[in-house]
Amino acid sequence: MILSYASAGTLSSNDCFITVEHAEQLEITIESIVLDAFGDQIEQVIRGVLKQLKIKKLKVLVQDKGALDYTIKARLITALHRLEKKA
């Protein structure tokens, strides 16, 4: 089986590194320095973007370094475009 994945972002402060991978179901994993306080909000942003793009099956790993919502959204969109190009 050939794994197809793509990523975007950095592990710098205020940024996040997002990896997306084709999957049979939706699976979101979040690693964050502010997981307790903002884990739900990060997941909400991810789910919002995926809903908008009508994506129901995907593996998403968010490695967050204190990114604001717009950064999480942008990094996910870039990663998804890169994944699309790999297809």
Added chain:
Amino acid sequence: MKRSLLFIPANSPAMLQNADIFGADAIIFDLEDAIHPLEKDAARDLLTCYLERFALPDMELIVRINDRQTPYYIKDVERAVQLPIHTIMLPKAREEDILELSERLTALEKKRKRLAPLMIIPIIERAISLFEIEKIVAHARVSGLLLGGEDLTSDLEVERTKQGLEILFARQMVIYAAKAYRKEAIDTPFTDVGDHVGLVEDATYAKSLGMTAKSCIHPIQIDAINEVFSPSEKQITFAKRVLEAEKEAQEKGLGVFSVDGKMVDKPIIERAKQVLKRVKP
């Protein structure tokens, strides 16, 4: 009128989300030199999401795209038209590039139903551009010219020095062209971020030649640039007195008048108006 323009890499969340606190009159979101070739897509997406989320009402918003010879140019332009910005900054600009970009923008603006047309600030950073500068600056979309000292000296195959003698001709060409067409003349950045004295000297010199603003690459440079390119209290006071005296002279039907014992003529009145135009509220 702008005094300071700050370059911010469009792929840096830490810099982007502080863009409005540095005190610059304009922000140049950079998609060009500050962005690695493999990260151009990420920079476009991050900038888009940032500008969707944050409004920056009190400053001119500029995007420096990649030049026309690069594979990123078309995507940069297409994205820029969708953003709530005022101006596109075009590197390595030649006359034919301005014409092409303007035509492309007109078509995209129509397609996107964009109400406010985007302006263009060409970067004059190639020797050949100096021979086309009048045609470049005269274009209706061009709001000003930026001198790119680093790339220009590379094109000239000379060393870039702090004294800047090697770019004096280019500085003056940019100034004369901009002034002739009543556009902004924007000076090249001073790249030694740690040399505050050098920055002030360089900005003061550029202003004395006729530059109206200066670009910069670090927020620490903004206050000094704003100070240099703002009129002094003495200049403001004198300008106000000139205009008051002009008003009085007109009421009395006098054609000629004086302030502080000096005859005031039309150029002095015009200069006074220009000084007051540059006063920030």
